[in-house]
Amino acid sequence: MRAKALVPILIPLFISAFRRADELATAMECRCYHGGDGRTRYKVLKIGAADIISLFVMTAFCAAIVLANIYFEGFSI
Secondary structure (H helix, E strand, C coil), X not given: CHHHHHHHHHHHHHHHHHHHHHHHHHHHHHCCCCCCCCCCCCCCCXXXXXXXXXXXXXXXXXXXHHHHHHHCCCCCC
16 A cells, blocks of 8 residues: 555656656767776675674574574563
């Protein structure tokens, strides 16, 4: 029911967003903009020690919650 209420808002929003994007693309093309080398930086993410420690801590935390749930026979807060 809430989704139906959003339709009158979302359709004009998408139409205006696409219209604005088209106008911006046309303006950039008219100014012969093609971007350049080094315009953006691409950084490859690598897993580090902090990521591994966080993974183990979260795994232990989740296991403790499951074991506590089993031990206390479905006790919920």
